[in-house]
Amino acid sequence: MSNRQRPGDGGRASMHLLKMSKSRIFQIGGIMASVFMILLIIFYWDDVGTAHFYLHTAITRIQVTRLPPMMDLNHDRLNSKTSAEERTPSSEADIIQDDLDLTYAENSKGYPKGGNALDTEQTFDAISVPSLEEKLPGFDLGIDYVKTKTDFEWVQNERKQKIRDACTDSSITFSGKNRNFEDIPNKELDHLIVDDRHGIIYCYVPKVACTNWKRIMILLSGSLLNQGTPYHDPLEIPRDLVHNSTSHFTFNKFWKRYGKFSKHLMKVKLKKYTKFLFVRDPFVRLISAFRSKFGIKNEDFYSRFAIPMLQLYANYSDPPSSVNEAFFAGIKPTFVNFIQYLLDPRTEEDMPFNEHWRQVYRLCHPCQINYDFIGKLESLDEDASYLLKLLNVEKFVQFPPSLRNRTVSSWEEDWFSKIPVAWRRKLYELYQPDFVVFGYPKPTSLLFG
Known part of the structure; x- marks a missing residue:
């Protein structure tokens, strides 16, 4: 009997295989459902957001914006x-x-x-x-x-x-x-x-x-x-x-x-x-950009742009280190210097x-x-x-x-x-x-x- 299959062994084996198959099916099904949900979120996230937008604009716009009435x-x-x-x-x-x-x-x-x-x-x-x-x-x-x-x-x-x-x-x-x-x-x-x-x-x-x-x-x-x-x-x-x-x-x-x-x-x-x-x-x-960034004191634009303009196009080898010193001395890049800077090919070679x-x-x-x-x-x-x-x-x-x-x-x-x-x-x-x-x-x- 040791080398023969015992009675009932075949049935138990079949049941075991059946349970394994069902488990595998549930596992695969769970994985596929997860993938489907991820894709659904990715591809339709904005549809949900847009529906939310339409709902608010149609029903609760005042609560969303909380803005005052129009002024005169x-x-x-x-x-x-x-x-x-x-x-x-x-x-x-x-x-x-x-x-x-x-x-x-x-x-x-x-x-x-x-x-x-x-x-x-x-x-x-x-x-x-x-x-x-x-x-x-x-x-x-x-x-x-x-x-x-x-x-x-x-x-x-x-x-x-x-x-x-x-x-x-x-x-x-x-x-x-x-x-x-x-x-x-x-x-x-x-x-x-x-x-x-x-x-x-x-x-x-x-x-x-x-x-x-x-x-x-x-x-x-x-x-x-x-x-x-x-x-x-x-x-x-x-x-x-x-x-x-x-x-x-x-x-x-x-x-x-x-x-x-x-x-x-x-x-x-x-x-x-x-x-x-x-x-x-x-x-x-x-013109507006030049006036607002170089016509008045702006430390950031002076250090990043005005100093190079003064050195390259205005013959200032050693311009003042700060915008306050420069303005006190009456040293500013001119609109001509600004145009030179824009037309100089080296400008965009350094940065956009x-x-x-x-x-x-x-x-x-x-x-x-x-x-x-x-x-x-x-x-x-x-x-x-x-x-x-x-x-x-x-x-x-x-x-x-x-x-x-x-x-x-x-x-x-x-x-x-x-x-x-x-x-x-x-x-x-x-x-x-x-x-x-x-x-x-x-x-x-x-x-x-």
């Missing part, structure tokens, strides 16, 4: 206009006189009174938007009548069509134009701010009212709290927090949260969310352009991202109002009202008067994609004058 814009503008001259810091009068762009209502609470470097910089930096009361050569800046919804739609369609035309025109070439979105380096996506609450993506462009648009995004997303409660007024948010990278959830941060699935999630959000940016005449933006003068097409990738709204600083007030209505948040947040100031006529010609025509043409070549993509006319008077 005309009243604020009149109050601001009354005391604008009194608030202008006398220490910067030689810079600001007859060359004011546009002062935000942020400053209507009073300009600093003692030439404090930080306060003065914040005041000056806010004055960076061209007056809507003047018209630059080539396009209309006026708001002479109340536009209808159809008018705004027509303007937006025209702006978006110009982008499509430029991006598909083989005769127009610039770096990164033909690459896919997946090929854009993660570090180049740091200007795309995401608000998952309302399904909004904003590509911010420095020197194009980005401070206040960032404030709007913080307020809508609830990314910052004031002593445990959401901010009620965009202008309550301090400037240092507005420009702190930790205050915003940007595309370049997706990698840390989503890993290798980050680009897929970006594409999902780009497809579902409303995407917008604001642009500005490229040469005027350069700083965001304040980097081309918009390099910041916002208009050939890879199909923007739903393109605003312009030259029509800021009406564009901002229309955009907030499109986003369905106009009852709960308003773009900070602005105070218009008189600017000198033909100020571009004044700023570029000492720039050789050959340099102007090279500068235009450097920024030509922004002119063409965003529909700004070629500055013929500067290039052939």
Whole structure:
């Protein structure tokens, strides 16, 4: 019997195999269910988030934003206009006189009174938007009548069509134009701010009212709290927090949260969310960047950029080590030095352009991202109002009202008067994609004058 199978052994073996098979089936089934759930979370995470967004916008929007009712814009503008001259810091009068762009209502609470470097910089930096009361050569800046919804739609369609035309025109070439979105380096996506609450993506462009648009995004997303409660007024948010990278959830941060699935999630959000940016005449933006970063005391920009400019283009072998010493001695880089710096091939060999003068097409990738709204600083007030209505948040947040100031006529010609025509043409070549993509006319008077 030792070499024979005992009675019942075959049945027990069959039962054992059956139990093992069932166990194996349950194990495999558990593994497959786990994989399915992981894939479901990865591929449909944003659908859940978007459904949450629609629920809140339809039912509990006031609880989400907790914003005050609309203010009287005309009243604020009149109050601001009354005391604008009194608030202008006398220490910067030689810079600001007859060359004011546009002062935000942020400053209507009073300009600093003692030439404090930080306060003065914040005041000056806010004055960076061209007056809507003047018209630059080539396009209309006026708001002479109340536009209808159809008018705004027509303007937006025209702006978006110009982008499509430029991006598909083989005769127009610039770096990164033909690459896919997946090929854009993660570090180049740091200007795309995401608000998952309302399904909004904003590509911010420095020197194009980005401070206040960032404030709007913080307020809508609830990314910052004031002593445990959401901010009620965009202008309550301090400037240092507005420009702190930790205050915003940007595309370049997706990698840390989503890993290798980050680009897929970006594409999902780009497809579902409303995407917008604001642009500005490229040469005027350069003037504004120079004035705010080198026309007043800014220790960081002095050490990083002004000192090299003074050494390379202004014959200062040993410029002052601090911005206070330099300003006391009357040593500053000129606008000519700044243009030399931009045109010097060595500049970008060392590092990419700083965001304040980097081309918009390099910041916002208009050939890879199909923007739903393109605003312009030259029509800021009406564009901002229309955009907030499109986003369905106009009852709960308003773009900070602005105070218009008189600017000198033909100020571009004044700023570029000492720039050789050959340099102007090279500068235009450097920024030509922004002119063409965003529909700004070629500055013929500067290039052939």
